[in-house]
Amino acid sequence: MGVATIEGYEIGNAVEAAIRFVAEQPGGARRILLEHHRRDDGQCAGCLTVPVSWPCVVGVIATKALPLESAR
Ligand SMILES: [Zn+2]
Numbered sequence: 001m002g003v004a005t006i007e008g009y010e011i012g013n014a015v016e017a018a019i020r021f022v023a024e025q026p027g028g029a030r031r032i033l034l035e036h037h038r039r040d041d042g043q044c045a046g047c048l049t050v051p052v053s054w055p056c057v058v059g060v061i062a063t064k065a066l067p068l069e070s071a072r
Pocket residue numbers: 036037044045046047052056057058059
């Protein structure tokens with residue numbers, strides 16, 4: 001999964017699709033946020049292979065999917 005930036009129209013569409021996908025999984029966003037959350041040093045706790053500043057793309061997707069999921 002590309003984790004470069006989330007700016008840009010094309011990438012924004014991909015993120016929107018990912019948000020909808022996560023929101024369709026029961027408990028999916030919550031599960032992701034259990035792993036991907038901000039550590040004390042400002043890095044994402046779930047992105048361990050490569051240090052990523054919070055919020056990582058996965059965290060952004062899950063954060064945006066959470067209200068969609070609970071809205072249903
Ligand atoms: Zn992460």
